[in-house]
Amino acid sequence: MQTPQSDVYQRALARERNARKEAERILEAKSTELYHLTQALTQSNAKLEVLLQEKKSELSGLIHHILDPYILVDLDGNIIKLNKAAVELFDYDNLIKKAGKVNLIHLVSPEDRMRLSTAFMDMVEDGYIKEIEVKITAADGTVRDLQINASVLYDNNNNPTAAQGIARDITALKQLEAQKDKLYEKLESQNEELNEYAHVVSHDLKSPLRSVNALIQWIKTDDKNVFDPSMDQYFGMIDKSVKKMENLISDILRYSKSEVDYSEETLVNVGDLISEVQEHIDVPANISIVIESQMPTVQVQKGKLEQVIQNLMTNAIKFTPQADGLITWKYKSVDGKHQFAIRDNGIGIEEKYFDKIFKVFQSLKASEHSTGIGLSIVKKVLISMGGEIWLQSTLGKGTTFYFTLPQS
Amino acid sequence: MKGIVFTEFLELVESKFGLEMVDQIITQSELVSGGSYTSIGTYEFGEMLQLISNLSKNTEVSTDDLLLAYGEHFFNVIETSYPQMLAMYQGPIEMLASIENHIHVEVKKIYHDAELPTFTIIEQTENTLSMIYQSSRSMHMFGLGLMNRTFKHFNAAAEIRHEKLKDDGTEVQFSIKMI
Ligand code: HEM
Numbered sequence: 001m002q003t004p005q006s007d008v009y010q011r012a013l014a015r016e017r018n019a020r021k022e023a024e025r026i027l028e029a030k031s032t033e034l035y036h037l038t039q040a041l042t043q044s045n046a047k048l049e050v051l052l053q054e055k056k057s058e059l060s061g062l063i064h065h066i067l068d069p070y071i072l073v074d075l076d077g078n079i080i081k082l083n084k085a086a087v088e089l090f091d092y093d094n095l096i097k098k099a100g101k102v103n104l105i106h107l108v109s110p111e112d113r114m115r116l117s118t119a120f121m122d123m124v125e126d127g128y129i130k131e132i133e134v135k136i137t138a139a140d141g142t143v144r145d146l147q148i149n150a151s152v153l154y155d156n157n158n159n160p161t162a163a164q165g166i167a168r169d170i171t172a173l174k175q176l177e178a179q180k181d182k183l184y185e186k187l188e189s190q191n192e193e194l195n196e197y198a199h200v201v202s203h204d205l206k207s208p209l210r211s212v213n214a215l216i217q218w219i220k221t222d223d224k225n226v227f228d229p230s231m232d233q234y235f236g237m238i239d240k241s242v243k244k245m246e247n248l249i250s251d252i253l254r255y256s257k258s259e260v261d262y263s264e265e266t267l268v269n270v271g272d273l274i275s276e277v278q279e280h281i282d283v284p285a286n287i288s289i290v291i292e293s294q295m296p297t298v299q300v301q302k303g304k305l306e307q308v309i310q311n312l313m314t315n316a317i318k319f320t321p322q323a324d325g326l327i328t329w330k331y332k333s334v335d336g337k338h339q340f341a342i343r344d345n346g347i348g349i350e351e352k353y354f355d356k357i358f359k360v361f362q363s364l365k366a367s368e369h370s371t372g373i374g375l376s377i378v379k380k381v382l383i384s385m386g387g388e389i390w391l392q393s394t395l396g397k398g399t400t401f402y403f404t405l406p407q408s
Numbered sequence: 409m410k411g412i413v414f415t416e417f418l419e420l421v422e423s424k425f426g427l428e429m430v431d432q433i434i435t436q437s438e439l440v441s442g443g444s445y446t447s448i449g450t451y452e453f454g455e456m457l458q459l460i461s462n463l464s465k466n467t468e469v470s471t472d473d474l475l476l477a478y479g480e481h482f483f484n485v486i487e488t489s490y491p492q493m494l495a496m497y498q499g500p501i502e503m504l505a506s507i508e509n510h511i512h513v514e515v516k517k518i519y520h521d522a523e524l525p526t527f528t529i530i531e532q533t534e535n536t537l538s539m540i541y542q543s544s545r546s547m548h549m550f551g552l553g554l555m556n557r558t559f560k561h562f563n564a565a566a567e568i569r570h571e572k573l574k575d576d577g578t579e580v581q582f583s584i585k586m587i
Contacts (some may be wrong), residue, residue: 008431015434019415027449207410 056325069146069167075127075160077104086167091139109143119148124160125151133170143172145259147404174399202249205273209249213242218267251373255380268302270340271295271307275327287317287325296330296338304381311374312401320346337387345398353390378403409456409518409547411449412485417456418445420481421463433462450521453545472549479553486554487561500562501537501586504555505529525551535586546577555584 063070069086073079079102081091095102104120105113112134123129130150138144150165220235271291278289298305316327322345330341349357358379382389386406393399417506422430422551434443435460440452448579465469487494493511495502503511515522518573525543541548559566573579 005428008428011431011434012427015442015444018442019446019449022444022449023446026446 040050056315059263066166066171070164071104071167072162072164073104075124077117078102079104080162087146089138089167089169090136094139107136108146120163123150123163124152143170144169144171146170159215198252198255202253205249206246209242209245213239216242219337248373251377253310253376253390255373263301263303265299265301266300267297268305269295270305270331270338271308273302274309274313277306277313281310281314281317283317284325286323287320287327289313289327289329291329293329295329296333298338300385300405304385305343305405308378308381311378311405315374316342316344316346316399317402319349320344321344333407334404336407338407339402339404341402343398343400348395348397349391349393349395349399350395354393357391360391409451409453410447410522411445411451412447414445414451414456414459415447416464416482416485419499420478423550425442425467426439427465429433429463429466432466433459435496436462436466440517443500448467453523467565475547475549476556477552479547480557481553482574483554483557483561490550494561497562499564500559500564501532501584503562505532505537505539530581537582539582539584540573541580541582544578546581548572548577551582554584559586 021071037251063081063083066083068083069089070083071079071086072081080357082090087093090107092102095106099106105117108116108229116132116134119129119132128149130149132148132150134146134148136144136146147170148165148167148168150163152160153162153164155161216235216238271294274291274295283289313327317325320327324345326345328343330343333338357375379389381401387404389403390399391399417419418430420435437443437455437484439455439458442450443454445451445582460471463469464474466476493514494503496510497506508529512524515524523545525541525545525547528540530538530540541551548570552568555566555568564586566584569583570586571581571583573581
């Protein structure tokens with residue numbers, strides 16, 4: 001006979017049993033679900049593994065085959081990995097054998113260690129460093145200059161974990177640079193010597209000339225009555241030759257000094273400069289000068305450009321003897337350069353002389369004013385300014401000189 | 409509704425009123441589950457509703473008071489099962505303000521079929537919090553129980569007022585002041 005009390009227990013027991021079965025069913029379903037999930041995970045894991053391996057070997061292959069030394073270090077500078085080039089350069093295998101653990105610091109020359117560690121700290125702070133130069137003693141005992149670019153590697157949470165650097169051997173470059181500097185210094189001092197020499201020589205040459213001149217004056221005044229009139233003509237010729245000699249010497253001096261201008265570059269309006277020069281040289285009445293184009297403003301050492309313009313103008317005037325002499329200035333911009341032209345309608349120059357006229361002491365029409373050195377100075381000055389000069393000419397019709405200046 | 413809510417509820421009923429009462433309310437209700445609950449299962453909320461209202465009828469304790477007591481009891485489950493979730497908070501106001509955007513978000517990740525209320529914060533200061541409870545299940549008194557225990561958990565006390573914005577209790581404003 002069952003009491004109501006035991007009915008309650010019976011039902012509670014039945015409920016518990018059902019609940020347990022239900023729980024087992026749910027858990028069973030869950031484990032099946034989990035099993036399938038694990039299965040799927042394992043599969044995609046395997047795929048990822050393969051992919052990772054591929055990427056890893058791709059990457060390490062890439063790093064291994066970089067010709068420049070590649071180094072991976074931890075944040076204390078301890079070496080984690082090197083590529084082939086680095087192992088060979090630093091004789092790493094040997095270092096490891098000796099020390100067991102190698103720090104970046106031990107790879108560079110003692111005097112560069114402080115600098116490298118400062119640079120390393122800067123890199124950890126800023127994330128990278130660029131073009132740090134250090135000296136090392138390579139495996140073969142030679143001292144080499146390295147230029148290092150390096151950057152910090154971060155993990156997924158943006159915390160720095162390691163650093164990698166690529167070194168470039170710039171020893172040869174450094175040597176070349178040093179050589180170049182030396183050569184340049186030598187050239188400069190030679191140049192200076194030469195200029196000084198020219199200066200002294202021309203000075204020394206001028207004083208005997210002055211003596212000759214003085215002596216002639218004395219002879220002329222003292223022995224005036226002794227000479228017949230034809231002698232006057234000869235004295236005149238001697239005078240002229242002496243003057244020409246003097247001009248020649250002054251020109252050599254000018255030529256040797258023409259490049260030596262260390263003044264600042266300023267902005268110069270070329271049109272204004274032409275007008276200025278025109279006022280300084282007396283333009284004879286038979287010549288008109290026209291500036292046909294709008295002239296640019298250029299950044300140059302004014303003295304040099306003035307010298308160029310003055311020489312070209314006097315040159316043009318000198319070779320334009322006829323009554324309706326016309327000199328025109330033109331300008332255009334060509335291939336990123338300023339190109340100026342000065343044309344005269346004078347006697348012209350034969351083509352075979354085109355090269356010669358830019359050489360020192362080549363004059364087509366020797367006169368006491370001209371030693372023919374003017375155009376060689378122009379060329380020298382223009383080259384020092386980064387420009388060029390050339391000409392076109394027709395005999396009897398006139399000459400055009402073209403010159404360029406860089407547009408900075 | 410998650411099975412743990414049922415099993416804990418029935419255990420509480422059994423400890424307070426005896427197994428006969430459990431048997432009685434189950435027999436009085438029309439339950440698809442037959443009253444067999446496992447904590448890892450999921451059941452109709454309507455079953456909880458019937459169980460509570462039958463208990464209320466049998467004991468003459470209001471459903472509100474029953475739900476309040478049950479909420480207070482349920483906090484034990486939270487304390488034993490999710491201690492690390494509680495450890496994330498420095499104080500009760502901070503924790504209560506995080507139910508919507510953190511705690512129940514995590515619960516939803518563990519049980520994607522969990523049916524959770526919405527808490528909308530109206531105002532929050534260092535010591536006060538005002539928020540609106542919304543749920544078709546009208547279990548705000550259960551929430552109040554949890555809140556009371558939350559303060560106890562942090563060794564704090566509070567004055568918690570609640571005001572129904574809808575008569576059926578699906579929308580209730582809580583004004584909490586730590587003292
Ligand atoms: C770590 C802390 C908490 C956990 C793990 C948690 C977990 C849960 C779980 C599992 C449910 C049942 C869902 C279902 O049956 O589908 C639930 C319901 C509920 N929780 Fe939380 N809860 C936490 C804290 C709180 C707190 C502090 C409150 C305070 C108000 C709260 C208010 C509620 C309410 C009112 C319900 C009933 C469902 C409804 O009203 O729609 N919970 N919670």
